[in-house]
Amino acid sequence: MAGTFQDQLTTALNVLGRLRPLAIVLVGTAVVGAMFAGTAVRDAVAAFAKAKAVTAEEAAEVKLARSELTPEDYTRIGGIVAGLYPGIRAEAPEGAGVLRISIDNIALYDVWVRALMALQPNAKNVGWEAKSICLQECAKGEVATADVKGYVQSVEFDNDRSE
Numbered sequence: 573m574a575g576t577f578q579d580q581l582t583t584a585l586n587v588l589g590r591l592r593p594l595a596i597v598l599v600g601t602a603v604v605g606a607m608f609a610g611t612a613v614r615d616a617v618a619a620f621a622k623a624k625a626v627t628a629e630e631a632a633e634v635k636l637a638r639s640e641l642t643p644e645d646y647t648r649i650g651g652i653v654a655g656l657y658p659g660i661r662a663e664a665p666e667g668a669g670v671l672r673i674s675i676d677n678i679a680l681y682d683v684w685v686r687a688l689m690a691l692q693p694n695a696k697n698v699g700w701e702a703k704s705i706c707l708q709e710c711a712k713g714e715v716a717t718a719d720v721k722g723y724v725q726s727v728e729f730d731n732d733r734s735e
Contacts (some may be wrong), residue, residue, distance in 0.1 A: 576627045604608040631731040639721040641698065646671045648697050649722070656694075670703055674710070674717035684716050691720065 639647075643664050650662030650671050660682045662673050671691075675684045691700050703719040710717045 609694075635728045635730060637697075637726045637728050638723045640669065643726065645668075645695075649691065649698075652694050653687050655688050656690055657683050659683055660687045660703070662687070668719070670719040672717060672719050674714045677713050678715045681716060684718075685707050688718055688720070693724075695722060696723055697726065699725050 643666075646664035650664055650673070653661060653673065654662040658674055659677070660675050660683060662671060664671055673684065673687055675681065692698075699722070701721045701723070703721050705716075705718045706714070707716050
Protein backbone atom coordinates (compact mmCIF):
# COMPACT_ATOMS: atom_id res chain seq x y z
CA MET A 573 0.00 0.00 0.00
CA ALA A 574 2.95 2.23 0.68
CA GLY A 575 4.08 1.83 -2.89
CA THR A 576 0.68 2.72 -4.18
CA PHE A 577 0.48 5.88 -2.13
CA GLN A 578 3.98 6.84 -3.21
CA ASP A 579 3.02 6.25 -6.86
CA GLN A 580 -0.08 8.40 -6.42
CA LEU A 581 1.92 11.19 -4.80
CA THR A 582 4.53 11.08 -7.54
CA THR A 583 1.81 11.21 -10.19
CA ALA A 584 0.13 14.16 -8.47
CA LEU A 585 3.41 16.06 -8.25
CA ASN A 586 4.16 15.35 -11.91
CA VAL A 587 0.73 16.67 -12.89
CA LEU A 588 1.23 19.79 -10.76
CA GLY A 589 4.67 20.27 -12.27
CA ARG A 590 3.21 20.19 -15.78
CA LEU A 591 0.37 22.58 -14.75
CA ARG A 592 2.75 25.17 -13.25
CA PRO A 593 3.21 27.05 -16.57
CA LEU A 594 -0.57 27.05 -17.05
CA ALA A 595 -1.07 28.33 -13.50
CA ILE A 596 1.44 31.10 -14.11
CA VAL A 597 -0.38 32.08 -17.29
CA LEU A 598 -3.77 32.03 -15.55
CA VAL A 599 -2.57 34.10 -12.58
CA GLY A 600 -0.77 36.53 -14.88
CA THR A 601 -3.90 36.91 -17.02
CA ALA A 602 -5.98 37.55 -13.90
CA VAL A 603 -3.55 40.25 -12.69
CA VAL A 604 -3.46 41.95 -16.09
CA GLY A 605 -7.26 41.74 -16.33
CA ALA A 606 -7.65 43.29 -12.89
CA MET A 607 -5.28 46.11 -13.85
CA PHE A 608 -7.21 46.69 -17.07
CA ALA A 609 -10.54 46.69 -15.20
CA GLY A 610 -9.19 49.20 -12.66
CA THR A 611 -7.97 51.48 -15.43
CA ALA A 612 -11.29 51.20 -17.24
CA VAL A 613 -13.23 52.06 -14.07
CA ARG A 614 -10.92 55.02 -13.34
CA ASP A 615 -11.32 56.32 -16.90
CA ALA A 616 -15.10 55.88 -16.74
CA VAL A 617 -15.30 57.82 -13.46
CA ALA A 618 -13.12 60.59 -14.89
CA ALA A 619 -15.26 60.77 -18.05
CA PHE A 620 -18.44 60.93 -15.98
CA ALA A 621 -17.02 63.71 -13.79
CA LYS A 622 -15.90 65.62 -16.87
CA ALA A 623 -19.34 65.27 -18.44
CA LYS A 624 -20.99 66.58 -15.27
CA ALA A 625 -18.56 69.48 -14.81
CA VAL A 626 -19.78 72.83 -16.01
CA THR A 627 -17.28 75.24 -17.40
CA ALA A 628 -17.32 78.89 -16.41
CA GLU A 629 -18.53 79.84 -19.87
CA GLU A 630 -21.50 77.45 -19.65
CA ALA A 631 -22.53 78.27 -16.08
CA ALA A 632 -25.36 80.67 -15.38
CA GLU A 633 -24.33 83.98 -13.91
CA VAL A 634 -25.74 84.36 -10.39
CA LYS A 635 -26.89 87.80 -9.33
CA LEU A 636 -28.19 88.99 -5.99
CA ALA A 637 -31.05 91.37 -6.65
CA ARG A 638 -31.70 93.82 -3.83
CA SER A 639 -34.51 96.35 -3.79
CA GLU A 640 -35.48 98.74 -1.02
CA LEU A 641 -38.80 98.59 0.79
CA THR A 642 -41.40 101.23 0.08
CA PRO A 643 -42.78 103.55 2.80
CA GLU A 644 -46.01 101.52 2.62
CA ASP A 645 -44.03 98.33 3.35
CA TYR A 646 -42.44 99.96 6.41
CA THR A 647 -45.85 101.13 7.65
CA ARG A 648 -47.40 97.67 7.14
CA ILE A 649 -44.54 95.80 8.83
CA GLY A 650 -44.40 98.37 11.65
CA GLY A 651 -48.12 97.88 12.24
CA ILE A 652 -47.67 94.12 12.51
CA VAL A 653 -44.78 94.40 14.98
CA ALA A 654 -46.54 97.10 17.06
CA GLY A 655 -49.62 94.88 17.20
CA LEU A 656 -47.58 91.94 18.43
CA TYR A 657 -45.70 93.96 21.08
CA PRO A 658 -47.87 96.57 22.80
CA GLY A 659 -45.91 99.42 24.34
CA ILE A 660 -43.45 99.87 21.51
CA ARG A 661 -43.70 102.56 18.88
CA ALA A 662 -43.09 101.51 15.26
CA GLU A 663 -43.11 104.27 12.68
CA ALA A 664 -41.76 105.05 9.23
CA PRO A 665 -40.44 108.63 9.37
CA GLU A 666 -41.19 110.61 6.22
CA GLY A 667 -38.34 110.39 3.70
CA ALA A 668 -36.00 108.47 6.00
CA GLY A 669 -36.40 105.11 4.27
CA VAL A 670 -36.24 103.25 7.58
CA LEU A 671 -38.50 101.69 10.17
CA ARG A 672 -38.01 103.24 13.61
CA ILE A 673 -38.84 101.05 16.60
CA SER A 674 -38.64 102.78 19.95
CA ILE A 675 -39.75 102.72 23.59
CA ASP A 676 -39.96 105.44 26.21
CA ASN A 677 -40.05 103.19 29.28
CA ILE A 678 -37.00 101.12 30.30
CA ALA A 679 -39.32 98.43 31.68
CA LEU A 680 -40.19 97.63 28.05
CA TYR A 681 -36.58 96.99 27.02
CA ASP A 682 -37.05 93.21 26.60
CA VAL A 683 -40.22 93.85 24.56
CA TRP A 684 -38.24 96.25 22.34
CA VAL A 685 -35.55 93.61 21.72
CA ARG A 686 -38.19 90.99 20.88
CA ALA A 687 -39.89 93.44 18.52
CA LEU A 688 -36.62 93.91 16.65
CA MET A 689 -36.18 90.15 16.43
CA ALA A 690 -39.77 89.81 15.16
CA LEU A 691 -38.96 91.80 12.02
CA GLN A 692 -37.34 88.86 10.25
CA PRO A 693 -40.10 86.24 10.54
CA ASN A 694 -42.85 88.79 9.84
CA ALA A 695 -41.34 90.13 6.61
CA LYS A 696 -40.69 87.33 4.13
CA ASN A 697 -37.60 87.64 1.90
CA VAL A 698 -36.56 90.84 3.64
CA GLY A 699 -33.07 91.35 5.00
CA TRP A 700 -32.62 94.00 7.68
CA GLU A 701 -29.74 96.36 8.30
CA ALA A 702 -29.42 98.46 11.45
CA LYS A 703 -28.78 102.06 10.44
CA SER A 704 -28.69 103.42 14.00
CA ILE A 705 -29.33 102.19 17.51
CA CYS A 706 -29.64 104.40 20.58
CA LEU A 707 -29.87 103.26 24.19
CA GLN A 708 -30.63 105.53 27.18
CA GLU A 709 -30.70 109.22 26.26
CA CYS A 710 -32.26 109.24 22.80
CA ALA A 711 -34.23 111.98 21.04
CA LYS A 712 -37.77 112.86 22.16
CA GLY A 713 -37.26 111.30 25.59
CA GLU A 714 -37.02 107.78 24.18
CA VAL A 715 -35.11 105.19 26.18
CA ALA A 716 -34.24 102.95 23.24
CA THR A 717 -34.66 103.43 19.50
CA ALA A 718 -33.49 101.58 16.42
CA ASP A 719 -33.68 102.66 12.79
CA VAL A 720 -33.61 99.61 10.53
CA LYS A 721 -33.59 99.50 6.76
CA GLY A 722 -35.14 96.58 4.90
CA TYR A 723 -34.20 95.09 1.56
CA VAL A 724 -36.09 92.54 -0.48
CA GLN A 725 -33.46 90.11 -1.68
CA SER A 726 -33.67 87.47 -4.37
CA VAL A 727 -31.26 85.41 -6.45
CA GLU A 728 -31.45 85.61 -10.22
CA PHE A 729 -29.80 83.30 -12.73
CA ASP A 730 -28.79 84.71 -16.10
CA ASN A 731 -28.39 81.82 -18.56
CA ASP A 732 -27.92 84.13 -21.55
CA ARG A 733 -24.14 84.60 -21.66
CA SER A 734 -24.02 85.84 -25.26
CA GLU A 735 -22.50 89.21 -24.32
